[in-house]
Amino acid sequence: MAGNVNIRTLLGFVIVALVVALAVMIARNFKGFETTEILDNLPANVDLAMKRIQYTETQDGVPQWALQADSATHSFSQGATDIENIHMVFYDQGELGDVTLTADRGKFFSDPQVVQVEGNVVVKSPEGYTFYTDALTFTAEDRYIRTDDDVRLLSGAADIKGNGMLLHIDTRKISVLRRVSAVIEGQGGGL
Incomplete structure (x- = not known):
């Protein structure tokens, strides 16, 4: 039973680590845009x-x-x-x-x-x-x-x-x- 708890804990930790890694990669590679960029493209x-x-x-x-x-x-x-x-x-x-x-x-x-x-x-x-x-x-x-x-x-x-x-x-x-x-x-x- 102790082995099951450790495997569950380990799997939970791996899933959380993957989610955090994915969030970091998205945050690093996300190129936001300024609303002024969009407005500058419209005619006056x-x-x-x-x-x-x-x-x-x-x-x-x-x-x-x-x-x-x-x-x-x-x-x-x-x-x-x-x-x-x-x-x-x-x-x-x-x-x-x-x-x-x-x-x-x-x-x-x-x-x-x-x-x-x-x-x-x-x-x-x-x-x-x-x-x-x-x-x-x-x-x-x-x-x-x-x-x-x-x-x-x-x-x-x-x-x-x-x-x-x-x-x-x-x-x-x-x-x-x-x-x-x-x-x-x-x-x-x-x-």
């Missing part, structure tokens, strides 16, 4: 920085649209969030299905809810309707997507180009505003 007008964000707008518990971005920086004084690598989904758009929007960068304003995007802007529906532009604005209040830039709309056999566009999300009515040209191919390969 940024109050909050985030990675991989998702915002979903719902109405009566039903998602209306969602915004995802790889990164975001928010300024409380400006009331705006700068976002990078944007992916938006406008849910259940009738025969068009869920419409998606992608862009390189943009701004999200929460009051009123406005999303402005630019750089490689592409809006697609699962039915094959696609339009391209350099910049556009989505306003949640009136549910319009609009741009004053050049646009190109592709829809099956139709290729429509112009300058400026309005797209109402709910009615799916698209208006190309200026300098409109269209090529519509028939089954024979021509117009």
